[in-house]
Amino acid sequence: MKKVKVSLQPIVSKINMPTVLKTAILPGDSIERLFIATQVGEIFYIGDGVIRTFLDVRPRIIKVGVSRGGYDERGLLGLAFHPDFYYNGLFYLHFSVAGTQGPGAIPGAPLESFKPNPCDSGTLNLRWTNREMYYDHIDTVEEWSLQPNGQPQRRRTLLNLRRPFLNHNGVNSLNFSPETGKLVLTTGDGGSGFDPFNLSQDNMEIAGKIIEIDVVKETRIYNPPVATRFNELPVPVQETLTVIAKGVRNVPGISFEKVYNRYIKYVGNVGQDLVESIFSFVHYKPIPVTQLVQASLGNSELDQEGLINLGWRGWEGAFPTTVIKGCAASPTLDEKTIAYYNEAVETSVRRLQPLISYFHKDPRPDRLGGTALTGVQAYLGNGIPGLTGSVVFTDLARDEGVHPPVRGFLAYARGQTDCKLNDFSIIETDYNFGSGSAYYVSLGTNLDQTRLYLGVYGSMKVADFNQGTVFEITP
Template sequence: MTKVSLQPIVSNLNLPTVLKTTILPGDSTETLFVATQSGEIYYIRNGFIGNFLDIRPRILKLGASGGKYDERGLIGMAFHPKFQYNGLFYLHYSVTGTQGPGALSKPEAARQEPAVLPEFFKPNPCDPGTLNLKWIDREILYDHIDTVEEWILQPNGQPQKRRTLLNLRRPFFNHNGVNSLNFSPETGKLVLTTGDGGMGYDPFNLSQNDMEIAGKIIEIDVDKNTFINDSPVVTRFNELPAQIQETLAVMAKGVRNIPGISFQKFYNQYIKYVGIVGQDLAESIYSFVDYQALPVTQLIQASLMNSQADQEGLINFGWRGWEGAFPTSIINSCSANPALDEKVIAYYNDAIKTSVLRAQPLTSYFHQDPRPDKFGGTALTGVQAYMGHGIPDLTGSVVFTDIARNEGSQPPVRGVLAYTRVRANHKLSDFSVIETDYNFGSQSAFYVSLGTNLDQTKLYLGVYGSMNVNDSNQGTVFEILS
């Protein structure tokens, strides 16, 4: 059993969604940055914590959707690989004042205050109407707008917004991705990881639709210095101005929800790790080396000609037909025997269509697992390659976090750390739990984020004491040590 220590770096934060290091202009050593869901960005060096940027006034009011849990806010932050020289960094957040009624509301609900979220969606295989829903009246029926922006750290030390890269209308409050902006060391491009829009079971099948921005991993060429005044708010690639389309390529589709992407260098190639948050059954981690990103201009051209672009080399994670290695199922209680559940394939046709095309997980872990050395998971919140030697058991592995053990135990809640490795024969890998020595006492400890430094020799863990976004200052960032 691998054991680690958690050493607190900073406490009393709001929920820490992104943990990253970079080298500041005029500096030579790395500084740790922490972005919170509510919109504060802090830097930490030599035990000192400073304010880097506070965009709380730009962020939509969290918790306003009728629940105390929220997946909106500041959810992505990335520093340009040449940040030390050009001062460029990127933010992804939910924009203030954009709260809508949600995509499954009736139009009259758009005029209600506050907006009412429908119950979580569940398809019914016996009712085809629930299997072929369309997102209509998108300009009215949406939950909020997310924006992806480029900022610059000016010579006077003040950050300033430089341009908008994308404005995305999102159907529901959840599945927007988290740690959603990362630079690829392989291509130098900004990688945006965006979830399917939420509400459970991807009601509109956005993740498999080539024109939809939702449910994709997208490369953005930020070196194409495209400035658009009043960048339009869109949901589909073909609604974007041509000069923005030309900066985008799709790396992967079939994404449910995703806590970012991690790149691990082995010899002269990069292994990409992606975690996909599950529906009812399994959380899955994927790895791939080769892929062929599809330029958005090609996808649009194929759509105009009613054909499909050549998708050889495009990664497809299989959602909504597949949840990890399993056809997406609806779990019903078995009326004859209350102790048993019956599983019905929710989207049989979707599962068949994507059965051969999809990537297979590197490993999956389950929401219920009776094995003594495993755990029942709730939701994957971070996936990071670790190349350091400080924790020898983990060297060369991929470490992941789950927000909370799902073992029917009494509070307080505890998150989970675990790890897995790519096997030389590319077969499915098992995973191992990492024990921690930290005593959280009677306080809940949701593991909400996982970060690393530039050369992946350090690991950082973000922990929060509550899942109510209105409970403030319950966050702690730890360094994970041997």
């Protein structure tokens, strides 16, 4: 693939962890402005070269970074502007709610403690029980409105979701579909590792799904009950929801590319121990949640034709999900064992093949190993030669077997929809980060997808404050 070089032009620095980067035109304004949402709960926008506060919801968000040495995957996770935001002032937030800290779904167990043992069926069939007591936190999806006086005001809550673990809540998790006009929510599998309760493949679980929300439908329910399963939602709320996809581990958003009169959808799925993956699809048949619930109540077979299945937890991208152990006979090698053989078989035909899989360890001399996919965007501009019509993605930190300072990386691949596994190419950058670490934590674009923005943080810990810089990616 063609070598592409870009420049990183700093826009704003010394901000907190930038989780969402996207643009909008404020009502009554004439300029498209960049909005930056931070994980701790601030939303800024850039106007006339000055950074201004749009909304600060820090008091409403769970205190992040107080455990696990400052690392956290909760907080303000999603921001989306209504397609008619300029006229109606509506926008949407997804965040972890203050005061909802619980003991976790497996009390007393460290987050990384769960690992399936293919020789022990008990580890392959765990159940999340007593959910109202044993959970980590509650996430909420809210609708807000920008008032005529310029002040944002909360209008209603669309969903309240109880989450089993601290991690895998999604990020850049709210985006409007230009195809359907609906709000798309991407939910992670609930966290820990290896999806211990197999929530992502269970049709009734909200976790591990990509969901469309019809925000036009009026439910007259302004604060729905907290739920983990679709059948726990009131019927008027169920009627606003359809499911696009399941088999999700953790998704850094969804991106759309219009080609003639159809839309290609790009979805990244963060991997477990081996591989990061990006999927693409055009055609899908969303299943109304009311149908899912009726099929469950009647114990009847559900027509899942057209429902996208990313394959997790049986598959990690192009590979069956694998448990890795050190080889006693050779420290330089690893023993790799299929974690969930039966589930890999069951989902092998139904799952969508990835467009791109890139690896944590890649022996090829012209590739970098990755750690976690943090952003996926279709680029439709002509300003950066070589990237037009590509899908661009970011990884948190390259794994080159070297010591700090850490660097993330940018890469790209050509979009295609024939389900053939594609290759990728690293994008070279010219910015000198000096001796500090540079984790690539988010990727964003403007309204017509002709400009790209990169969020970089100097630490993996959200509790290390003011280490964020947002760049524009330029020729």
